[in-house]
Amino acid sequence: MDFPFEKLIAPISVETFFAEYWEKKPLHISRGDSSYYDGLATTREIDSLITGFSGEQGMSLSVIGSRGPETTIHEFGSGVAYEQEGVYKAFANGSTVRIRGIQRHLPGGQALAAGVTQHTSAPVRINMYLTPRNSQGFNVHQDGHEVLVVQIKGRKHWNVYAEPVELPNDQLVRGRPELFGLKAGAVRYSHSTDPNSEPPLMMEVVLEEGDFLYIPRGFYHAAYTTDTLSMHFTIGAYTLTWHDAVLAALGDVFGASPELRRSLPAGFARGADPADIEAHSEDVLAALRERLDASVLARAVDTLGARVVATTAAPFQGLIEDVDRADTLGMDDPVRMRQDLLYRVDERASTKILSFNGRTVRFPDGADGVLERIEGGAAFSATDLPAEIPAEARLKLVRQLVKVGMLMPVARAA
Structure with missing residues (x-):
């Protein structure tokens, strides 16, 4: 599936979002459309991840609960004893279930991550939070990365506070991190002489199914449920600075x-x-x-x-079918560039090199017309490529670009 960044922040334009909100101030979008995020995830899919969790497939599963001023986190991972019934028991008793790295396990998460990275050039990790009714996960806190929230099921109340920490960062000191007991984002809030008091409230919103919330890094926030459970994705964008x-x-x-x-x-x-x-x-x-x-x-x-381009996973859903079909494509079969694919074009001598997901495709001098067609985004066929390239070479190129995941047949994408 595709979920472009433009859809994530609609009706706000990409230009307005980065000019007025990114790293500057929170944004709440209420859509009144409970079907807006259909296809991203269901509670049954989350059940499957919980019951199939082993702690060894690049996924982290935690149960989180707030009791008074303290937040308790019990995290399962490689080498940690895991009992799925314990997760469900904790959920029944008011704890939030968190699954980190959901983009590695659900096509909807991968589509979201691809769209955000394409526009921000930031590595992305998506966490799923499932909170029972009348409960709260984390207490008031701030993050050292950009936070984009999509409300998939139920509703959740969010408080966002004023007087943020200015542009904290999650990354440990590079080079020799073992020599530094320093985390750039670990700044205690100091708006008053009482370290346990909350900062002044800036925004209080209720996220319904289909709604969106952006919280820039450094802004303190907290969320809780009342009469319904809540399932949301938190898209964490770890910007390079x-x-x-x-x-x-x-x-x-x-x-x-x-x-x-x-x-x-x-x-x-x-x-x-x-x-x-x-x-x-x-x-x-x-x-x-x-x-x-x-x-x-x-x-x-x-x-x-x-x-970033070399290490960003591409949204390759359907690639097996595309590879299987590639050699059957004819001169007039339409294809298009795979949506939300993060790529770059570099020029070296007389060659242009298109790179994505650790893969490279070399275009000889004179292939500008081919690249223009590919980057244009609209559907085209081998017939539409520059006529000075022999027909057989055009068709071979289209088939090869389908096999490596750069292009996709339009008929399958529809």
């Missing part, structure tokens, strides 16, 4: 700068000579000023972009 770009750029600078490759002073852990540190610091800072400029940062951003 300029911090990441600077660290990537430093990799280039490191390779070209002996000053950065020198060891710290011997015995520095017991206390270094300040004069020695100052002298070396001048050399290091001079090397950074000389070698770290806008062009190096631009290359670093491009490198990060290539990594």
Whole structure:
């Protein structure tokens, strides 16, 4: 199935969303359409995941409960004893069931993740939360990643609070994280002298089936149910930041700068000579000023972009059928680019390289017309490709692009 980002945030346009809301302020969309998210997930599918859970298939399952000011989490994973009846018992007693990484196990989750990553260039993880009536999972908290909520079943009350932490981040310090007891997003709220008090309320909404809520990272929030159970997906977008770009750029600078490759002073852990540190610091800072400029940062951003494209799972539902059918396609059979496929086109010498999901397709010089057709998004056939390419070569190319998952037959997609 397809679930493009445009549909996720409709009726807000993509341009308006990123200009006015992204990293800035919450957005609540009430649609009054309980069928809007049909096909994403059902409680029966969640039952199947719970009963089939083994803790070894890249999925994490937890039960979460709030008792007074404390939130308790019991997480099952690899090496942790798991009893499905314990999960259902906890749910019956008011605990929330959380399944992390739902995009790996449900086509609807994969479609959502693909659409969000295509527009944000952020790695995405989707968690499913199933909360019984008159219950609450987490207490008031903030996240170090962007949060997009889709209400699939039932309803849930949400409180979003003012005075957020400014742009926290979930990522541990890179390089040697074992040396740092630091998490950039772990900032205690300090709006008053009472660390246990709640921040001022900014937004109070009820999410009904088909509704949407966006909470930028750093905004404190909490959710609870009343007279119905609730099932929602939380789409976590783990954005790459300029911090990441600077660290990537430093990799280039490191390779070209002996000053950065020198060891710290011997015995520095017991206390270094300040004069020695100052002298070396001048050399290091001079090397950074000389070698770290806008062009190096631009290359670093491009490198990060290539990594995101290479490591983002493509929405390949139906690919087995497509591969099976590819060699039967004729010159006039319509195909189109697979929707929400994250890809990039790089030019090297006289070749254009189209990359996606760790795969690459090389186009020789003069193939601009082919790429324009593919990227246009509309259906086309081998007949529609530039006539200067022999018909046999055009058909072979279309069939090959179907086999690798770039294109899909329109008849199957309908």
